[in-house]
Amino acid sequence: MTAAQLSSMLREREISSLELTKAYLDEIQRRDKKLNCYVLQCPELALEQASRADERLAKKDSLTPFTGLPIALKDIFITQGVETTCASKILKGYIPPYDGNAASRLKAAGAVLLGKLNMDEFAMGSSNEFSSFGPVKNPWNQECTPGGSSGGSAAAVAAGLAPIALGTDTGGSIRQPAAFCGTVGLKPTYGRVSRYGVIAFASSLDQVGPIAQDVRDCAMMLGAIAGHDPMDSTSIETPVPDYVAALKGDVKGKTIGVPAEYFVSGIDTEVESAVRAAAKTLEGLGARVVEISLPHTKYALACYYIIAPAEASANLARYDGIRFGHRASGNHDLADLFKASRTEGFGAEVALRIVVGTYVLSSGYYDAYYLKAQKVRTLIKNDFLEAFKSCDAILAPVTPTPPFKLGEKTDDPIQMYLNDIFTIPVNLAGLPGMSLPCGVTGSGLPIGMQLIGKPLDEAGLMNIAYAYEQATAWHKNIPVF
């Protein structure tokens, strides 16, 4: 059942929050061993939050769509009193002293926290295999990855182990796992949702968003978490529309651009034909589909793998073993203590990105790498601005391939990074992008399509997605595992 349906059952008192929460906790206990979605379950807190929500529901006291609704958060979200590790050994045992913006908004809305979800360490990965808690399995086929880095979020929602979840997306980390697990994921415009209390990876790219069962649930969640926050200096001060009310399902007169550069050689034929068929469906609904060009697409991945590691190397400098997190044992002077704690605490992929990021920012290389990448970022952003002169939204694949096998790409960084070639440009340009199911492969794995919108046009974007969803049934597929 969708989050919106559960929300209305709670409000109508057809089920209590306590009953619903217990049902999810049982389900997690019983079935998550197979998937490894949760890195932490918090049943006591959840039951306490549920009974408080039930009181609120009984009194009809300041009800929101989330009052009494169980949710789960990627373990990148800071949660007061609940261990938060970002799936890294360096934060093992870390109990945050505060709630981040998303956690505190959802708490105030009356949501019930089921637990924290698995992810690639510090959100660096596209398969969830770079987690200190071990990989998540794809509920559609346990030999496959669920995608990453928000793999736990996508797999939990697909598998019915959470009605709705939050993820984060720096280069595709919401959209790619959403596609791999047959769920709906939304990365809002950069600045639409506060990053306060989200463990920082690459600050100019990170954005928070929902992973949900359908578009309506996405809209409901975005309404709860979007809005200005003085604690995030990049937070946008624009009013938040009623995203659910904006779902009209009408695309007549809308122009959808399909970028030629996203159908290059190497793209899986099943993915290509599913996305092309989605274009036809939208056309059938009254949209005009036109071919567009985003000429600098092929440089986006290289641009990202300078900017993101550079920002990460600066952000991850805070893990020094002094104030919180892992501290190496033994006798060290201060400099060696930093070195030993960091070397022991960070996984290999995180270390790789810190070294690359430190290198591209180091004296003598800054202009050649970092400044160059920032200029290329301008070209990529301008491609989109130009394209949006002739279309309202862009339709593209989310990934070049369907879900791949666990272990297939872990030792080759470039092969792993290439998963994100179609999602990364959207982060570099700061645009809203979403992923929704648009097909199934011959071997029964989900295929996702990506819709990319104009800055702050989440409402328009979700409306197109909603129209497509109403006309198709892909989102109703449920994995058997």
Place this chain on the structure above:
Amino acid sequence: MIKKTSDIKEVIEKTASLARLSFESSGSSRFAEKVESVLSYVAQLNELDTSGIEPTSHAVLVGSGLREDKAHDSGAKDLILSAAPSRDGPFIQVPKVIEGE
């Protein structure tokens, strides 16, 4: 561009040290190959002429989102202190940094 693996190992050692990481452990050859493959891959940006192009640091530039520079009590002093791996009362313990008594 750095091409030779011997060079890359030196570069990595220096860079790792700047990043307060050590890579003396075995298996560092594969690590060096990975760093090299990422740096070679990103070098393709050199194909693009970017003269006259302004750099973009943030895709969406919002005005000054700075708060007033004012101290306030978070009320979380004990919680913050209790996250420290080693402490002595209200102090976080670190190895001695000044020699002599």
